[in-house]
Amino acid sequence: MFPKDIRILIVDDMLTMRKIVQKILTDLGFTNITAAEDGQKAWEKITGTVNSALPYQLIISDVNMPNLNGMELLKKVKTIDQMKPVPFIFLSAEGEKKIVVEAIQSGATTYILKPFTPQSFSEKLKAAYDAHSTAKAA
Amino acid sequence: MSSQAAKPISSAIDNFDVRTVFPFIQATIDTLRVQCKIVVRPGKPYFKTKSENLPIDIAAVVGLASRTLNGSVAICFTKKMFLAIMGSMLDEKFEEITKEMQDGAAELLNIIFGQAKKMLNDKGYEVERAIPTIIRGDNITVTYLTTGQTIVLPFDTNLGPFHIEITTEQPGKKY
Numbered sequence: 465m466f467p468k469d470i471r472i473l474i475v476d477d478m479l480t481m482r483k484i485v486q487k488i489l490t491d492l493g494f495t496n497i498t499a500a501e502d503g504q505k506a507w508e509k510i511t512g513t514v515n516s517a518l519p520y521q522l523i524i525s526d527v528n529m530p531n532l533n534g535m536e537l538l539k540k541v542k543t544i545d546q547m548k549p550v551p552f553i554f555l556s557a558e559g560e561k562k563i564v565v566e567a568i569q570s571g572a573t574t575y576i577l578k579p580f581t582p583q584s585f586s587e588k589l590k591a592a593y594d595a596h597s598t599a600k601a602a
Numbered sequence: 603m604s605s606q607a608a609k610p611i612s613s614a615i616d617n618f619d620v621r622t623v624f625p626f627i628q629a630t631i632d633t634l635r636v637q638c639k640i641v642v643r644p645g646k647p648y649f650k651t652k653s654e655n656l657p658i659d660i661a662a663v664v665g666l667a668s669r670t671l672n673g674s675v676a677i678c679f680t681k682k683m684f685l686a687i688m689g690s691m692l693d694e695k696f697e698e699i700t701k702e703m704q705d706g707a708a709e710l711l712n713i714i715f716g717q718a719k720k721m722l723n724d725k726g727y728e729v730e731r732a733i734p735t736i737i738r739g740d741n742i743t744v745t746y747l748t749t750g751q752t753i754v755l756p757f758d759t760n761l762g763p764f765h766i767e768i769t770t771e772q773p774g775k776k777y
Contacts, residue, residue: 477733480706483692484637528712528731557716558731560723578713579637 503532
């Protein structure tokens with residue numbers, strides 16, 4: 465599993481969902497969690513920290529958001545060299561195959577489908593860590 | 603039964619694409635079971651009459667747009683039911699609907715819509731992505747700009763009832 469002090473950025477336009485994800489992550493022991501209310505705000509946070517000592521190390525993002533959507537955010541994040549290896553997890557109600565395929569082809573580590581339970585979220589997070597570790601070692 | 607009484611689904615079936623209904627029922631059952639730990643029992647769908655005012659204190663509405671279908675979907679709650687659902691979803695106790703938590707109605711609809719959209723698009727509807735909006739007030743009425751009929755999907759739970767309203771019109775079809 466990801467280290468508990470990993471710097472996590474949650475991106476979702478719904479406060480309720482940000483609270484749900486934050487609570488699950490806190491219950492799992494993660495201590496360094498920040499939230500952004502859309503892709504544009506997330507992008508500002510990412511670019512504002514990427515050259516600091518504390519860049520984000522894991523991004524968990526919704527797909528369907530106003531301003532900058534999750535797919536656009538992922539593509540922008542992958543243009544920053546330092547952020548390319550950072551795991552990017554989608555958390556979305558959009559379950560259509562073409563969207564999931566586009567997400568993975570664009571560099572997403574995994575895709576968590578809403579609705580989810582704390583347990584299924586945790587399992588997906590662990591699977592994302594395993595996939596990320598394998599890709600890093602290759 | 604008066605002329606204003608709810609029409610059974612069979613009498614108006616020709617004017618409404620009933621294939622849109624099941625995905626929303628299934629998605630609602632799944633969403634509330636998984637995300638809110640609530641068992642939902644669907645009631646019998648019926649067509650809403652113009653004069654019918656169901657008790658609603660908060661609703662989330664999303665546009666339903668595709669090549670073959672236009673309309674909207676609304677999930678509607680009384681204050682008591684919404685607070686109970688949000689309490690179960692967030693493991694908190696709420697006394698009032700606050701600005702901070704009212705987007706929970708939109709998030710629930712977003713999840714339901716996402717699942718239903720997948721089921722509809724698997725059947726070739728090509729429903730587009732949309733972002734829900736919130737309507738809030740005491741005993742509000744949801745009115746629609748579309749001219750099609752509105753079908754009500756009633757649901758019951760151990761915490762109380764709520765319902766979904768689906769209004770659709772097929773381009774070029776007269777109602």
